[in-house]
Amino acid sequence: xxxxxxxxxxxxxxxxxxxxxxxxxxxxxxxxxxxxxxxxxxxxxxxxxxxxxxxxxxxxxxxxxxxxxxxxxxxxxxxxxxxxxxxxxxxxxxxxxxxxxxxxxxxxxxxxxxxxxxxxxxxxxxxxxxxxxxxxxxxxxxxxxxxxxxxxxxxxxxxxxxxxxxxxxxxxxxxxxxxxxxxxxxxxxxxxxxxxxxxxxxxxxxxxxxxxxxxxxxxxxx
Amino acid sequence: xxxxxxxxxxxxxxxxxxxxxxxxxxxxxxxxxxxxxxxxxxxxxxxxxxxxxxxxxxxxxxxxxxxxxxxxxxxxxxxxxxxxxxxxxxxxxxxxxxxxxxxxxxxxxxxxxxxxxxxxxxxxxxxxxxxxxxxxxxxxxxxxxxxxxxxxxxxxxxxxxxxxxxxxxxxxxxxxxxxxxxxxxxxxxxxxxxxxxxxxxxxxxxxxxxxxxxxxxxxxxxxxxxxxxxxxxxxxxxxxxxxxxxxxxxxxxxxxxxxxxxxxxxxxxxxxxxxxxxxxxxxxxxxxxxxxxxxxxxxxxxxxxxxxxxxxxxxxxxxxxxxxxxxx
Numbered sequence: 001x002x003x004x005x006x007x008x009x010x011x012x013x014x015x016x017x018x019x020x021x022x023x024x025x026x027x028x029x030x031x032x033x034x035x036x037x038x039x040x041x042x043x044x045x046x047x048x049x050x051x052x053x054x055x056x057x058x059x060x061x062x063x064x065x066x067x068x069x070x071x072x073x074x075x076x077x078x079x080x081x082x083x084x085x086x087x088x089x090x091x092x093x094x095x096x097x098x099x100x101x102x103x104x105x106x107x108x109x110x111x112x113x114x115x116x117x118x119x120x121x122x123x124x125x126x127x128x129x130x131x132x133x134x135x136x137x138x139x140x141x142x143x144x145x146x147x148x149x150x151x152x153x154x155x156x157x158x159x160x161x162x163x164x165x166x167x168x169x170x171x172x173x174x175x176x177x178x179x180x181x182x183x184x185x186x187x188x189x190x191x192x193x194x195x196x197x198x199x200x201x202x203x204x205x206x207x208x209x210x211x212x213x214x215x216x217x218x219x220x221x222x
Numbered sequence: 223x224x225x226x227x228x229x230x231x232x233x234x235x236x237x238x239x240x241x242x243x244x245x246x247x248x249x250x251x252x253x254x255x256x257x258x259x260x261x262x263x264x265x266x267x268x269x270x271x272x273x274x275x276x277x278x279x280x281x282x283x284x285x286x287x288x289x290x291x292x293x294x295x296x297x298x299x300x301x302x303x304x305x306x307x308x309x310x311x312x313x314x315x316x317x318x319x320x321x322x323x324x325x326x327x328x329x330x331x332x333x334x335x336x337x338x339x340x341x342x343x344x345x346x347x348x349x350x351x352x353x354x355x356x357x358x359x360x361x362x363x364x365x366x367x368x369x370x371x372x373x374x375x376x377x378x379x380x381x382x383x384x385x386x387x388x389x390x391x392x393x394x395x396x397x398x399x400x401x402x403x404x405x406x407x408x409x410x411x412x413x414x415x416x417x418x419x420x421x422x423x424x425x426x427x428x429x430x431x432x433x434x435x436x437x438x439x440x441x442x443x444x445x446x447x448x449x450x451x452x453x454x455x456x457x458x459x460x461x462x463x464x465x466x467x468x469x470x471x472x473x474x475x476x477x478x479x480x481x482x483x484x485x486x487x488x489x490x491x492x493x494x495x496x497x498x499x500x501x502x503x504x505x506x507x508x509x510x511x512x513x514x515x516x517x518x519x520x521x522x523x524x525x526x527x528x529x530x531x532x533x534x535x536x537x538x539x540x541x542x543x544x545x546x547x548x549x550x
Contacts (some may be wrong), residue, residue: 015502015504024334024338025337025341035404043344043345044340044341044344044377045341045342045343045344046337046338046341046342046376047376047454048376048377048380048452048455048460049377049451049452049455050448050452051511052504052507052508052511054504054508065504067503067504067507072376074334074375074376074377074412076375076376076410076412077376077414078453079412079413079414079415079418080414080418080447080448083389084448087418125426
């Protein structure tokens with residue numbers, strides 16, 4: 001199981017990795033672009049492999065740097081999958097409210113993430129394309145119930161109309177902070193701070209570069 | 223994200239649309255506050271420097287005709303194939319694709335292709351209509367028939383579309399696409415094992431050539447497949463500016479995929495100080511993503527010349543592939 005590695009560097013400063021997953025053309029890239037750069041283009045381009053943007057936000061006294069990973073929708077890229085969501089603190093599982101199949105795909109992703117990350121990451125199921133409400137085929141109540149059943153939150157958005165995005169990223173950020181603080185309490189009790197144990201793990205890796213590189217390549221690539 | 227640079231447009235700064243149908247992404251009159259201001263200036267500057275090279279190369283090709291001497295041909299190709307000759311040179315060694323196999327294409331594959339057609343170069347005026355999009359669709363469908371182990375892989379849509387825009391012939395585009403993709407089918411197959419193997423090969427070459435890159439990767443605990451997979455999958459399309467992509471493809475189609483390694487190593491070498499200075503994974507990712515729209519990426523003539531001085535051979539790459547193939 002992969003462990004989340006980043007956390008708080010000093011009081012109130014956080015850095016989290018968030019990964020966007022979901023079927024092709026549900027609006028993952030649009031959602032990221034709208035939130036980070038406040039842009040929306042009606043001319044969508046399919047994403048190859050993955051792209052990355054970061055964004056800083058303030059939540060009360062806390063400052064959060066989000067590293068947001070946008071991924072290609074095609075199933076094939078799952079072969080490279082673990083390298084995207086490795087170490088993620090949060091995941092947005094996005095579907096298109098007018099496309100039932102994309103909702104089913106979310107369920108597959110949830111299982112995969114729970115297998116790979118256990119309970120370490122915050123999950124939010126996101127119904128996108130709220131601007132197409134009249135064409136909706138995925139029932140809202142059903143989606144909420146599903147999210148609850150897998151311990152995930154549920155949010156609906158429209159990247160096109162810029163609906164719900166700020167709330168979505170604030171929500172996932174505060175949930176990640178909560179989770180991190182809970183982990184710290186637990187690790188404080190067992191007197192083993194997770195960040196320091198990770199640090200030493202990295203230190204060991206640095207000793208033998210070549211050997212490690214070979215192992216690491218092997219690991220990322222299964 | 224790359225819209226702040228002329229990722230696709232290859233025409234003179236004063237023209238609206240280039241020969242391939244890509245629109246200039248900015249207006250002629252730009253004010254200083256425009257997000258494109260810097261990019262437009264960088265492009266105009268590049269173009270002014272590059273135009274004499276283009277004119278000179280075209281004259282040389284017309285006068286000398288390198289096609290009769292293999293060594294001359296190699297040198298001429300490295301210096302750039304003039305656009306008027308490109309069609310013919312790219313198709314020069316390409317055989318017809320042969321008998322249609324009896325395999326059928328699964329519905330899911332056809333569906334995946336269909337989904338990407340309107341999302342392939344939407345800034346290209348020739349691809350805006352359904353007829354053209356369907357042509358690209360048929361080209362991808364033909365590839366799926368001939369190479370069932372791939373079916374369809376996102377990224378191939380861009381390669382197929384660019385080949386068609388350039389060759390302007392559906393049947394020959396199918397031939398060339400299949401000819402170029404087939405030897406690399408394991409890059410695009412279900413487990414992308416060929417791509418992962420080649421990233422291992424690149425890592426090994428970097429260990430000798432630019433070791434600081436490898437130590438940075440180890441320090442930040444990140445693999446090359448995550449950082450550079452896209453460079454190889456799309457043959458630098460959607461990463462580097464189009465003119466640079468065309469120049470790389472000139473060399474790749476004539477000499478082999480050693481060119482992907484040469485260009486990758488050169489780009490990483492140019493940026494090695496910046497890369498080594500990265501303290502966190504996000505800094506590294508941002509640095510890698512900034513290579514595409516950077517000035518050395520735009521200056522294609524110099525980049526190819528420098529990539530040539532990377533002393534890596536196709537034999538060396540193939541030997542390393544053999545060595546690592548067991549691991550993947």
